[in-house]
């Protein structure tokens with residue numbers, strides 16, 4: 107199966123919808139305002155995953171936007187539908 111890790115804006119929106127549907131929140135502040143990175147990664151254990159970043163600046167002690175989150179694993183059929191594999 108081809109692996110196309112580069113995500114365009116529309117693919118990122120689709121991933122972010124999946125993230126919200128899964129109820130994933132920032133592990134630091136609990137915000138649902140998470141953005142998807144523009145590159146998917148393939149890991150041995152979880153298959154296709156994406157890196158997420160929190161957009162909530164005010165509840166992070168260091169005030170940094172883009173606080174990195176753990177990898178979010180995509181279901182294989184979702185990754186296929188979005189066009190990553």
Ligand SMILES: [Zn+2]
Pocket residue numbers: 132133134135136137160161162166173
């Ligand atoms: Zn956060």
